Amino acid sequence: MRIEVDWTRCDGHGLCARLLPEKVGLDEWGFPVIDTPEIGDDLVPHARRAVGACPALALRLVPG
Amino acid sequence: MTLWYLARAAGLIAFLAATGSVVLGALASTGHRADDRSRDRRVLRQLAHRSAAVVTVAMLGLHVVLVVTDSFVDLSVPGALVPFTAGYRGFALGLGTLAAYSLAAVAVSGAARGRLAASARSARHWRALHASAYVVWLLSLGHGILAGTDTGRWWTWVLYAGCAAAVAGALVARLVVADRHESTSPLAAARRQLTTGGVR
Amino acid sequence: MLETHPTVSRLLTAPAGTPRHRNQDELVGLAQQVRLLGRGGAGFPVATKLAAMPRGRAVQVLVNGSESEPASQKDRTLMRQAPHLVLDGALLVARALDTRHVTVLVHDPGATDALTRAVRERSDASRVRVVAHAGGFVSGEVRAAIRLVDGAPAVPPGRRVLPHESGVGGAPTFASNVETFAQLALLSSLGADGYAAIGSAAEPGTTLLTLVGDVSGPGVVEVPTGLPLAALLPGQDTDPRPVLIGGYHGSWVSDIRDLRVERPGLREAGLPLNAGVVARLSNDTCALAEVVAVSTWLAGQSAGQCGPCFFGLPAVARDAYALLHGRPSTADLDRRVAQLPGRGACAHPDGAAMFIRTALTTMTAEVEEHRRHGTCGRPWLQELPTGPAPAVRSAS
Ligand code: SF4
Numbered sequence A: 001m002r003i004e005v006d007w008t009r010c011d012g013h014g015l016c017a018r019l020l021p022e023k024v025g026l027d028e029w030g031f032p033v034i035d036t037p038e039i040g041d042d043l044v045p046h047a048r049r050a051v052g053a054c055p056a057l058a059l060r061l062v063p064g
Numbered sequence B: 001m002t003l004w005y006l007a008r009a010a011g012l013i014a015f016l017a018a019t020g021s022v023v024l025g026a027l028a029s030t031g032h033r034a035d036d037r038s039r040d041r042r043v044l045r046q047l048a049h050r051s052a053a054v055v056t057v058a059m060l061g062l063h064v065v066l067v068v069t070d071s072f073v074d075l076s077v078p079g080a081l082v083p084f085t086a087g088y089r090g091f092a093l094g095l096g097t098l099a100a101y102s103l104a105a106v107a108v109s110g111a112a113r114g115r116l117a118a119s120a121r122s123a124r125h126w127r128a129l130h131a132s133a134y135v136v137w138l139l140s141l142g143h144g145i146l147a148g149t150d151t152g153r154w155w156t157w158v159l160y161a162g163c164a165a166a167v168a169g170a171l172v173a174r175l176v177v178a179d180r181h182e183s184t185s186p187l188a189a190a191r192r193q194l195t196t197g198g199v200r
Numbered sequence C: 001m002l003e004t005h006p007t008v009s010r011l012l013t014a015p016a017g018t019p020r021h022r023n024q025d026e027l028v029g030l031a032q033q034v035r036l037l038g039r040g041g042a043g044f045p046v047a048t049k050l051a052a053m054p055r056g057r058a059v060q061v062l063v064n065g066s067e068s069e070p071a072s073q074k075d076r077t078l079m080r081q082a083p084h085l086v087l088d089g090a091l092l093v094a095r096a097l098d099t100r101h102v103t104v105l106v107h108d109p110g111a112t113d114a115l116t117r118a119v120r121e122r123s124d125a126s127r128v129r130v131v132a133h134a135g136g137f138v139s140g141e142v143r144a145a146i147r148l149v150d151g152a153p154a155v156p157p158g159r160r161v162l163p164h165e166s167g168v169g170g171a172p173t174f175a176s177n178v179e180t181f182a183q184l185a186l187l188s189s190l191g192a193d194g195y196a197a198i199g200s201a202a203e204p205g206t207t208l209l210t211l212v213g214d215v216s217g218p219g220v221v222e223v224p225t226g227l228p229l230a231a232l233l234p235g236q237d238t239d240p241r242p243v244l245i246g247g248y249h250g251s252w253v254s255d256i257r258d259l260r261v262e263r264p265g266l267r268e269a270g271l272p273l274n275a276g277v278v279a280r281l282s283n284d285t286c287a288l289a290e291v292v293a294v295s296t297w298l299a300g301q302s303a304g305q306c307g308p309c310f311f312g313l314p315a316v317a318r319d320a321y322a323l324l325h326g327r328p329s330t331a332d333l334d335r336r337v338a339q340l341p342g343r344g345a346c347a348h349p350d351g352a353a354m355f356i357r358t359a360l361t362t363m364t365a366e367v368e369e370h371r372r373h374g375t376c377g378r379p380w381l382q383e384l385p386t387g388p389a390p391a392v393r394s395a396s
């Protein structure tokens, strides 16, 4: 699985970084920095939680 | 008779949980501060919002089953399923039936939130659908006041007034915060410009 | 000046007229034989794009002539000088796809006039729509161009959509740069062998370039592919200077000895040719000031949809400006530039980062001078255009 941000919607709330700190950092304005978007099986539940928590509906977990 | 008391209690708890869920949901998108503590508070608020919603659905289910199976009032299954056809307090129960159906839609939309994020258009529809939770809450308030056996006692009025104040307060807070965010966030302003004819 | 480099004049002087009919397979075959690549930004194989298209009356053909990069002139020159060849290419594709819906998106007023006149002059172009727009840099991106034609804000959508699935009006759309269409028309009339009689083996034919700054004859030129880049930059071996390849989303490179004007080879070297802008600064202008001016312009072109681009590009431009005036550390600048790529709905932040990063790594002497003294003593001559594009210089 891979995590994707729709940058036209992301508001920089930064909740994703709190729920998936293994993958998501934040820049100085609160927007996510994701170095490797591939999500290993162990992190998929956390990634789903982050997707569900994004207030802007900007995150997506896609196959691949 | 025991079932009847349980049914009323379940209904009341469902209403209280619904109030909590609506209040927390309205407050979910407030708090734009960019520090980790307020981010964590938002995450917790979301979690509480969802938990309260789950309690609402569970208690409502119990309430419906108990009311139909109880023999104290004569309510048939079709009477409960089709709004405004129940013999006993038909209008008041109709409101309850409608509230239950809309709650089902809101709950399903809430559960499918992640999947509906696929496109900008479906995200807009999602917001509209999920915002019908406010209507659910109003219907259930009406149902509670009109059908409730205890209505008229002083504590029920305190309860309903308190819940109404909480929901109204949360809604106002949400609108004010959204408004302030729109006018102070440069990105929000730029995006608004894009969609309102700032094309060239 | 123009005699000094081996230009050709094939595209800009090609005879035009109603092209002979080619069906989709023939056209795909021709494009495949000459390995034709799109002439906008991405350089995607035309045959692949064309083969993926369905046919039918609903299909749309979009000719992207928005050329919104101020340094580039080649598309407007082509549309002004050979509007009929552009229309030939568009109609050729439209007929092969069994459709009559052709839209040409234009930015430059002179090109708009030439195309509108050309449409009126011919009998087979009554259904061609010429749309003029005044959008910025990002609105030239193909998905933004599609939204612009549809009357929506000219910004790329947040989710990836492929034009051949959902383009103009939601219909399958074959969209490409104006030069691609002109090359297709030429290819159809010359045949694959005739077309490939000049140019390199990897990408036969010719290509249009816009030369900017201290080059042999600034302006638009048509050159055979495979031409050594040095042929366009006299004196580079005795006085090596950074050369910008691929315009404001491109890269600066100092050693051009092995480089040829040819998209596949340049891409392999990590230097995409993009829309074909090649620039070199003179020794009289402050190179860093030129870079800062372009960075500032790039920041202003952020469509304001995506946070990292909207906040990041202006911050980078401010850091670059501070460096120009002697800020000793480039740590903030380096960090912010490194964070730009991959974090937007379009490739604008990626391209901008490439431009600035490669400028800093090739202009080390200038950077050092500015860090120490806050100036290099040279004035800023605005050799890299950032305002409204200057008047077109003809290619022939
Ligand atoms: S939670 Fe959503 S809106 Fe917030 S930073 Fe992450 S992706 Fe952006």
Ligand code: SF4
Residues within 6 Å of the ligand: A007, C138, C155, C156, C301, C302, C303, C304, C305, C306, C307, C309, C310, C343, C344, C345, C346, C347, C348, C349
């Ligand atoms: S990346 Fe920048 S230029 Fe591209 S759509 Fe987003 S804000 Fe606009």
